[in-house]
Amino acid sequence: MAFDTATATAWITAAEAAVKADEARLTGLDAAIGDGDHGANMARGLSAALTNIAEKAPTTPGDVLVSAGRGIVAKTGGASGPLYGSAFRRAGKALGDAASVEAPELGAALEAALTAIKELGGANEGDKTMIDALAPAVAAFQAIAADGGPIAMAAAAAADAAEQGLAATIPLQARKGRASYLGPRSVGHEDPGAASTTLILRALAEVTA
Amino acid sequence: MAFDTATATAWITAAEAAVKADEARLTGLDAAIGDGDHGANMARGLSAALTNIAEKAPTTPGDVLVSAGRGIVAKTGGASGPLYGSAFRRAGKALGDAASVEAPELGAALEAALTAIKELGGANEGDKTMIDALAPAVAAFQAIAADGGPIAMAAAAAADAAEQGLAATIPLQARKGRASYLGPRSVGHEDPGAASTTLILRALAEVTA
Amino acid sequence: MKKLINSPDSVIADALRGMAAAHPSLAVDLENRVVSRAGGATQGKVGLVSGGGSGHEPLHGGYVGYGMLDAAAPGEVYTSPVPDQILAATKAADGGAGVLHIVKNYTGDVLNFRMAAELADDDDIRVVSVVTNDDAAVEDSTYTAGRRGVGGTVFVEKIAGAAAEEGADLDTVAGIATHVNEVTRSFAIALHAGTVPAAGKPGFDLADDEVELGVGIHGEPGRERGSMAPVHDLVGYSLDVIHADRPLSGDLLVMLNGQGGTPLIELYGAFAEAAAWIEGHGARVARSLVGNYITSLDQQGFSISVLALDDDLLRLWDAPVATPALRWGR
Amino acid sequence: MKKLINSPDSVIADALRGMAAAHPSLAVDLENRVVSRAGGATQGKVGLVSGGGSGHEPLHGGYVGYGMLDAAAPGEVYTSPVPDQILAATKAADGGAGVLHIVKNYTGDVLNFRMAAELADDDDIRVVSVVTNDDAAVEDSTYTAGRRGVGGTVFVEKIAGAAAEEGADLDTVAGIATHVNEVTRSFAIALHAGTVPAAGKPGFDLADDEVELGVGIHGEPGRERGSMAPVHDLVGYSLDVIHADRPLSGDLLVMLNGQGGTPLIELYGAFAEAAAWIEGHGARVARSLVGNYITSLDQQGFSISVLALDDDLLRLWDAPVATPALRWGR
Numbered sequence A, B: 001m002a003f004d005t006a007t008a009t010a011w012i013t014a015a016e017a018a019v020k021a022d023e024a025r026l027t028g029l030d031a032a033i034g035d036g037d038h039g040a041n042m043a044r045g046l047s048a049a050l051t052n053i054a055e056k057a058p059t060t061p062g063d064v065l066v067s068a069g070r071g072i073v074a075k076t077g078g079a080s081g082p083l084y085g086s087a088f089r090r091a092g093k094a095l096g097d098a099a100s101v102e103a104p105e106l107g108a109a110l111e112a113a114l115t116a117i118k119e120l121g122g123a124n125e126g127d128k129t130m131i132d133a134l135a136p137a138v139a140a141f142q143a144i145a146a147d148g149g150p151i152a153m154a155a156a157a158a159a160d161a162a163e164q165g166l167a168a169t170i171p172l173q174a175r176k177g178r179a180s181y182l183g184p185r186s187v188g189h190e191d192p193g194a195a196s197t198t199l200i201l202r203a204l205a206e207v208t209a
Numbered sequence C, D: 001m002k003k004l005i006n007s008p009d010s011v012i013a014d015a016l017r018g019m020a021a022a023h024p025s026l027a028v029d030l031e032n033r034v035v036s037r038a039g040g041a042t043q044g045k046v047g048l049v050s051g052g053g054s055g056h057e058p059l060h061g062g063y064v065g066y067g068m069l070d071a072a073a074p075g076e077v078y079t080s081p082v083p084d085q086i087l088a089a090t091k092a093a094d095g096g097a098g099v100l101h102i103v104k105n106y107t108g109d110v111l112n113f114r115m116a117a118e119l120a121d122d123d124d125i126r127v128v129s130v131v132t133n134d135d136a137a138v139e140d141s142t143y144t145a146g147r148r149g150v151g152g153t154v155f156v157e158k159i160a161g162a163a164a165e166e167g168a169d170l171d172t173v174a175g176i177a178t179h180v181n182e183v184t185r186s187f188a189i190a191l192h193a194g195t196v197p198a199a200g201k202p203g204f205d206l207a208d209d210e211v212e213l214g215v216g217i218h219g220e221p222g223r224e225r226g227s228m229a230p231v232h233d234l235v236g237y238s239l240d241v242i243h244a245d246r247p248l249s250g251d252l253l254v255m256l257n258g259q260g261g262t263p264l265i266e267l268y269g270a271f272a273e274a275a276a277w278i279e280g281h282g283a284r285v286a287r288s289l290v291g292n293y294i295t296s297l298d299q300q301g302f303s304i305s306v307l308a309l310d311d312d313l314l315r316l317w318d319a320p321v322a323t324p325a326l327r328w329g330r
């Protein structure tokens, strides 16, 4: 299955539903080591992404992701708004104006998203952020794509890797974002942004399965 | 047993101890239909009475009560400060400069206290105030004194009457003091001032027994 | 109970030390517990004194200064001050033109201020007392203690203070204070009771779906218990009570006051509802205050006070004032 | 949870309606969520914009007015505003002499303000940003997000605002703002967490004998949990941390700030302890604020912010200011 306009739209739709279904959990994670708004932020942001997609009626998968990113930046606020917003926008731009792409292009788009987040936020692997879920996921996706594997398989592997990355944030001490203010007390909790990244990648796996 | 300087001083001492021992109860009654400070007010007031007696070293029972009243007015605040303060002062003045008095004079002094409270606060029997304990107590005291009964018997009867008067405040709706703001919701509770009056009269019965 | 205190016994003394350290414009007599203007009484000006139990901050100490009070006498928490203390405040406020006592209608306050006025009379200071009783929650009757003095007291202190600063004589200032009280009505609703330090627990318990309607400023229960509702309804209820008691029309001064524990963002939300209600009834918010002006420790809830303005009252309200809690024009 | 709101979703919109109704000196753009001066930007003056999550009232909207901010952009509760909104505030503040963004150091605030500055650049508005990070509770390091911007932000807004009003150019105003931030340190302790309306319960739970030491302004836990103690000790602990980080001496501006749910009488008691500590260490309280200036909804607790004054800072602090929450001199 190729990644086209319909699939891209289905991805954002599924991501929004997944985040809304798990809004309370995301908020709870953020309350423990942040300020307790990550669930609301992501729900608001992905709703705005859907609204913007509906308004813009994009005709390529790249445009779908750019529209999603713009919607997220415009309405989310917080750290996750600019970070996820730039990520989707840069992923969309990486897809160019192709009507449909295969695994290698989608893998490159996901890598562009990761780079956007790193550039904007200045964080790296191990800082206990969404990067700790996204970076291994991108690597897993690209490994399968490089072997000629289909998008479905790559996306499933990415979601699994994100989940492991999420679990691996538990023993980390946060060095970026609000959780860093807690110092050693940030240890022992999942990072909320890594949790939402995992949900979003699981949604990709589901709509491409 | 006559009412002399030592007895008067013992009365205030016992009253202070009784109020301190029951401070939490008085405060609880006041929290229900007032502002929850009657226990603290009475404890502060009667301590001040003792301090003033110690300072003035009065040599007549009348002067003991005047000193107590002045101490109470000067340090209590609230409704009970002026009311009890005036009551003790007027009772003391009624005793004149006698070195020792018998039941009829002490009864007249208690009546002067009642009159002082009525004049100052403008309340009457049935308004759910300390008057509802003091008025029947004065009547009981004077009845026995008029029959030639001793102070001990009169004081015991006064304390009993006060207790009954206190119980009788439960079904009343307050018309004076803070509890009046509650309207019908003041029904169903003992009046805190009637409760402290009962304690003070019971202390009189004990020190004269 | 967790409180930012040293001990329940030291709360007033500690707060007075803090006021002294924070406000060079104030003279704080720690011994007599009197807060007055640092410069002393203004000669030839009518002096204004108020006081009452503590726990209502910034009332009254925070309203001492140019254009408002000359001295305040803070009692124990929720307990009126004692006569000697009020006398000391009266002396501190006396500039030779007499002193106005602004007394909230509570038996304790009324009696202690009355005794103080008698003591002042012995010292040849002429005192006139005005008793505020603006609380529309309480049924008024000559057979009872009558209505409580609540938020309208802030209006009385500001407006009478401005009149005194203009040079009005004692009877005129007292007349204006009386008039302000007469044209003001207040109503309050509590969501969660405050905690008196000496008591150690909230004055009453409310379930999550309950409110107290018609509370005073001493953490006491209200005239009835009601159901929790959106702020639109709670504010509407309050203004309905006020309007039924004294119909609202024309230009109004409106205070949306917090009880100490409600965040300012919520008070602004409540004020939005009040303003909409008032416009909807054909009246107009000409002046307003939104914030914590007369509190009940950390109680959660609000009160609304509404005063019917005329040109004189508006001018006096707008006149310069410079106190810790209310300041404009200088 | 009981809150004086219509619904968790409407809290910001309702509060902005209330601010609009309460303060004719403000223009409130309900659509873009921008609070600015009613008269519009002052031509030729450097514009000052701040913003951040809501829930800290009176910060920032309450500091819009003469001598302080030109515009504020309030986000959702505890969530930074979005770039378009900050851009709208920047345009409202732009009088042709450039605009200063005063940004508290949080990843979300920094990123959204950075994006807004880029958008403003597209519109040919010159923007300089100053990021405040005065919280001595957080260990500073280039490997982390660094320190939080907290109470010192109020000082920055006031003092930079005065400089802009005097006619200083953008780089000068930014330099002063940077300097104020550098010479200010803050520390906060919470007794009871506040409740975010959308969350419906307090951000953390504390036992009756526990406090959170070194909290920020977003209801988050502090750097460690400590034992409840007399206010003397809690204030002393806070000033020890500040003093160890930047020794206190000379003339100080001291803010004893409430977190929204602590009564003013307790804040004065805390200020008494702060003043005594400072005198005891040979420094001097030259100016002070005591009250709720940067809050965390209904959280109970306090923060202390201390700024080392010099003649210029003192003059700018004393300069006239006329905003809803801070006003003197006019």
Ligand SMILES: Nc1ncnc2c1ncn2[C@@H]1O[C@H](COP(=O)(O)OP(=O)(O)O)[C@@H](O)[C@H]1O
Pocket: A030, A034, A035, A037, A038, A041, A042, A077, A078, A079, A080, A081, A083, A117, A120, A121, A122, A123, A128, A129, A130, A131, A176, A177, A178, A191, A192, A193, A194, D078, D079, D080, D107, D108, D109
């Ligand atoms: N500098 C950063 N780089 C990457 N991710 C970050 C950074 N700062 C924060 N995050 C992510 O953002 C998440 C918090 O998002 P959110 O709660 O929506 O914003 P805020 O912290 O402003 O309240 C964190 O859990 C973390 O994963």
Ligand SMILES: Nc1ncnc2c1ncn2[C@@H]1O[C@H](COP(=O)(O)OP(=O)(O)O)[C@@H](O)[C@H]1O
Pocket: B030, B034, B035, B037, B038, B041, B042, B077, B078, B079, B080, B081, B083, B117, B120, B121, B122, B123, B128, B129, B130, B131, B176, B177, B178, B191, B192, B193, B194, C078, C079, C080, C107, C108, C109
């Ligand atoms: N007008 C009055 N006449 C007589 N007693 C009164 C009057 N007003 C109040 N009281 C008494 O005072 C008691 C309350 O005293 P207290 O709690 O110490 O003062 P406050 O009401 O000022 O807090 C009431 O229970 C009542 O018995």
Ligand SMILES: [Mg+2]
Pocket: A030, A034, A035, A036, A037, A038, A078, A178
């Ligand atoms: Mg968050």
Ligand SMILES: [Mg+2]
Pocket: B030, B034, B035, B036, B037, B038, B078, B178
């Ligand atoms: Mg009482």
Ligand SMILES: [Mg+2]
Pocket: B035, B037, B078, B079, C053, C078, C079, C080, C108
């Ligand atoms: Mg009382």
Ligand SMILES: [Mg+2]
Pocket: A035, A037, A078, A079, D053, D078, D079, D080, D108
């Ligand atoms: Mg946030």
